[in-house]
Amino acid sequence: xxxxxxxxxxxxxxxxxxALNLLFNFLATLLTxxxxxxxxxxxxxxxxxxxxxxxxxxxxxxMSVDDALIALKGNAYYYLQEQITLHGASKILMLLGxxxxxxxxxxxxxxxxxxxxxxxxxxxVLRDIRRQMYSKVISLPIGYFTEERxxxxxxxxxxxxxxxxxxxxxxxxxxxxxxxxxxxxxATLFFISWQLTLFVLVLLPIAxxxxxxxxxxxxxxxxxxxxxxADILTQIEESLGGLRIVKAFNAEDKLRTRFDKLIxxxxxxxxxxxxxxxxxxxxxxxxGTCLIAVLLWYGGGLIISGNSLIDAATFIYYLxxxxxxxxxxxxxxxxxxxxxxxxxxxxxxxxxLNAESNIVESKNPKTITAFNDTIKYTDVSFAYQSDRPVLxxxxxxxxxxxxxxxxxxxxxxxxxxxxxxxxxxxxxGGSITIxxxxxxxxxxxxxxxxxxxxxQEAILFNDTFYNNITFGVDTTQPAPGGxxxxxxVEAAARIANAHDFIMDTPDGYETSIGDRGxxxxxxxxxxxxxxRAILKNPPILILDEATSALDTESEKLVQDALENLMRDxxxxxxxxxxxxxxxxxxxxxxxxxEIVERGRHEELIALxxxxxxxxxxxxxx
Numbered sequence: 001x002x003x004x005x006x007x008x009x010x011x012x013x014x015x016x017x018x019a020l021n022l023l024f025n026f027l028a029t030l031l032t033x034x035x036x037x038x039x040x041x042x043x044x045x046x047x048x049x050x051x052x053x054x055x056x057x058x059x060x061x062x063m064s065v066d067d068a069l070i071a072l073k074g075n076a077y078y079y080l081q082e083q084i085t086l087h088g089a090s091k092i093l094m095l096l097g098x099x100x101x102x103x104x105x106x107x108x109x110x111x112x113x114x115x116x117x118x119x120x121x122x123x124x125v126l127r128d129i130r131r132q133m134y135s136k137v138i139s140l141p142i143g144y145f146t147e148e149r150x151x152x153x154x155x156x157x158x159x160x161x162x163x164x165x166x167x168x169x170x171x172x173x174x175x176x177x178x179x180x181x182x183x184x185x186x187a188t189l190f191f192i193s194w195q196l197t198l199f200v201l202v203l204l205p206i207a208x209x210x211x212x213x214x215x216x217x218x219x220x221x222x223x224x225x226x227x228x229x230a231d232i233l234t235q236i237e238e239s240l241g242g243l244r245i246v247k248a249f250n251a252e253d254k255l256r257t258r259f260d261k262l263i264x265x266x267x268x269x270x271x272x273x274x275x276x277x278x279x280x281x282x283x284x285x286x287x288g289t290c291l292i293a294v295l296l297w298y299g300g301g302l303i304i305s306g307n308s309l310i311d312a313a314t315f316i317y318y319l320x321x322x323x324x325x326x327x328x329x330x331x332x333x334x335x336x337x338x339x340x341x342x343x344x345x346x347x348x349x350x351x352x353l354n355a356e357s358n359i360v361e362s363k364n365p366k367t368i369t370a371f372n373d374t375i376k377y378t379d380v381s382f383a384y385q386s387d388r389p390v391l392x393x394x395x396x397x398x399x400x401x402x403x404x405x406x407x408x409x410x411x412x413x414x415x416x417x418x419x420x421x422x423x424x425x426x427x428x429g430g431s432i433t434i435x436x437x438x439x440x441x442x443x444x445x446x447x448x449x450x451x452x453x454x455x456q457e458a459i460l461f462n463d464t465f466y467n468n469i470t471f472g473v474d475t476t477q478p479a480p481g482g483x484x485x486x487x488x489v490e491a492a493a494r495i496a497n498a499h500d501f502i503m504d505t506p507d508g509y510e511t512s513i514g515d516r517g518x519x520x521x522x523x524x525x526x527x528x529x530x531x532r533a534i535l536k537n538p539p540i541l542i543l544d545e546a547t548s549a550l551d552t553e554s555e556k557l558v559q560d561a562l563e564n565l566m567r568d569x570x571x572x573x574x575x576x577x578x579x580x581x582x583x584x585x586x587x588x589x590x591x592x593x594e595i596v597e598r599g600r601h602e603e604l605i606a607l608x609x610x611x612x613x614x615x616x617x618x619x620x621x
Contacts, residue, residue, distance in 0.1 A: 010125045017117045018176070024114035025177045028107050029184045035103035036320055118173045125172070126165050129349070133157050136352055141359045142424045146384065151234025156352055159229045160345040167342030171335035178328035178335075185325045192318050193310050196299050200291065200322070225273055227348075228266040235259055277338075288326035295322065359423055365443045371450050371539040371570065373400055373435050375421065381429030382416060390416045392593040393430070398586075400539075403571045405581035407614060408590035414574045417590070418542050421572070422448045452533035454562070456545040456576075458525035460517035465502050466509040468517075468528055469493065472536040480537065488535060496531035496561040498524070523558055530561045541566060544574040578615055587611065 011018060137153065145153070189197040239246060239255055246255060299315055310318065375398040382391040391413045398404050406414040419425055420432055423444050432439050439447055452472070460468050469489050479485040489509060493499040501524055505511040517525040533541065543562065559580060575581045582601045589597035589610045597609050604611035 010128055011121070013128070014121045014124055017121050020117040021114050021121070021176055022180065024110045024117065025180045026184075028110035028114060029181045031103055031107035031110055032181075032324070033184065033188055033321070035100050035107060036317060036324075114177060115173065118176065122169050122172055126161075126169050129161060129164060130157075132353055133161060133349060136355070139357070140352075140355060141357050142419075143358060143384070144355060149230070149234050151232075151237045152230040153352065154237070155230035155233045156348050159233075160348045163345035164342045164349065167338040168346065169342075171338045171342075174328075174331045174335040178332045181328045182325055182332070185321050185328075188321055189318065189325075192314060192321075193299075196295070196318065199298060200295060225266060225269040228262065228269060232259075232262050232266060235262060285326070288323075288329065292319070292323060292326075295319065359426055359444060360440075361443060362441045365446070366437050366441045368434065368437055368442050368446055368450070371400060371434060374398065374433075375540070375570070376433045376436075377417075377420075377430070378433070379430035380417075380420065380427050380432060382413075382420060382425065383428050384425075389428075390593050391420075394593075394595055395430075396588060396595065396598075398570060398572065400570050401568065402585040403566060403573065403581075403583070405573045405575050405584040405587045406590060407575050407578060407581070407587060407611065409614075412590040413593045414590055415544055418544060418572050418574050421540070421542065422451050422453075450538055451540045451542060452536050452538035452565075453542050453544070454526070454529050454533055454565075458517060458522075458529040460513060460520075460525055460528060462512065462515045464507075464510050464512055465493075465505075465528065468513065469509075469531045469535055471532055489531075492531045492535040493528075495534050495564045496527045497557050498527040498531050498561075501527075526558045527561050530558070530565055534565050539569060541569045541571045542574075543571060545576045578618055589614075 134157070137157065186197070189200070235255070235258065239259075246252060296319070299318070303310075303312055303315055377394050377396040380391055380394045381389055383389045394413075394417065396404075406417055408414055416425070420427055421434075421439065423439055426440065434442070434447075434450070461471065466486070466489055469492060470485060475485050479488045481488060481491075486509070490499060493502055493509075502509060502511070513519050513528070517528065520528070543566075562580075573581055573584065581587060584601070586598060587601060587604055588595045589604065591610055597604055597607060597611055599607070605615065
């Protein structure tokens with residue numbers, strides 16, 4: 001059933017190619033049977049069986065189906081005997097051999113075209129799964145990844161997708177081809193001798209039951225193995241991310257021990273999976289040979305005793321066709337094992353594909369293309385899942401052009417409060433409006449188009465300076481100011497104090513900055529992210545502790561760039577270094593999810609409350 005669901009989900013776009021694949025598989029099977037028919041007269045000639053007693057029977061529309069088939073068979077023997085009498089057995093044998101070669105050539109061509117049309121189905125389904133996975137992952141809200149391990153998500157996107165490719169998708173050709181072959185071959189066997197075929201079908205369920213028992217636990221074991229692979233990826237990701245701490249605390253041996261336990265457990269699980277999977281082919285081959293042996297004993301005995309309805313040559317033809325079923329049956333059996341392995345991975349993939357976003361788009365979204373007046377928090381509360389509230393009944397009004405600073409101790413709710421505006425999370429109580437429109441009633445894409453972000457950690461990509469700066473804009477549209485995008489990028493970089501160090505690199509704006517900007521200093525990375533925000537030119541700017549991780553010299557350059565960026569914009573600043581927000585129009589002091597003080601710098605100092613304590617603590621360092 002799981003495999004049928006897979007076909008229903010991913011195959012419809014490829015209906016035309018599927019139809020062509022099935023057609024050519026059908027033709028290949030028929031051509032195989034036609035080529036096999038040359039075996040009967042060849043064997044009869046080699047065995048010296050004469051058809052002198054066979055007479056020609058005229059065909060008539062009034063004949064029953066059985067009589068017509070008997071007459072057709074008799075006429076074929078009659079015609080063959082006539083040709084042998086006229087031309088000699090040697091020439092007819094040569095012609096039969098040519099017939100066998102020609103039909104086999106057509107059969108091979110049909111098989112190739114079946115595979116030809118299968119290739120884009122296999123690669124297309126794999127592409128579609130990868131596309132859906134990636135699209136889903138980047139569309140899920142940030143809150144989803146606070147609950148899921150990054151290593152597990154990566155495992156589902158890599159090793160689980162690879163397992164589906166190697167197990168399920170690789171079995172598509174077998175699934176589309178072998179049932180056709182088995183069905184046509186069985187129908188032919190019934191036509192030749194329904195008595196022998198019924199005898200064989202009594203034995204088949206016994207063989208099928210034995211094969212089924214071997215793979216019963218394969219899906220469960222494979223699922224366990226993929227979960228263990230996810231644990232391995234998680235530890236690798238954590239170890240690389242925390243390598244400095246690992247070395248500082250001499251924890252290498254502890255991590256090696258933990259990693260060894262993981263990989264040994266994974267090895268034991270996959271030992272069982274691979275051994276059981278490897279047993280499918282030899283077991284089906286052995287059982288098929290047993291069936292051939294039983295058939296030889298039973299059918300041969302009937303022929304020897306003279307109680308069979310078919311002669312020896314036809315019986316050998318029967319055996320050839322029956323043996324031809326064994327190959328597809330073995331492949332089908334092996335494919336069923338592969339599918340069981342792959343379905344376990346598919347279920348893990350579906351956990352992401354079926355994940356529901358708690359950021360629900362409005363069914364009738366309101367249009368908002370500019371920010372003209374006010375951002376307003378009205379009695380806003382927020383909590384992650386069922387945890388204690390992070391924000392409690394917060395109300396705040398931000399006028400266009402103002403710089404609002406959010407300060408407070410770690411965990412007071414500053415970043416969360418800023419993240420609620422672009423709907424990285426949704427409020428659990430109250431509302432946030434922009435120009436009187438609730439942010440929940442606006443398409444998230446339109447909402448976020450109004451905003452630019454510069455975070456404490458400059459998030460850059462393994463690409464060129466140019467592509468990182470243009471990351472937030474559509475370069476297929478005309479560049480701002482009527483110039484080229486290159487000119488716009490350079491202008492943004494100059495405002496961000498980044499142009500000079502970019503031009504010092506070997507290829508200028510086309511220089512790759514490395515993984516997450518690893519070839520740049522912290523201050524340089526931050527100035528590139530500021531240039532990105534400048535080029536986007538958003539009316540609302542969110543700065544989340546943008547200078548807290550920098551040294552004094554870098555902070556001065558970045559602060560100058562930020563002042564250029566904030567000019568004539570509405571800015572929400574999450575501040576760690578309070579010296580950077582002295583000129584803010586309004587400073588909001590958060591404590592345990594509530595705004596406990598608000599005002600300008602001088603006013604809050606005069607109050608002598610929370611804010612003054614924060615300033616005094618920083619000045620005393």
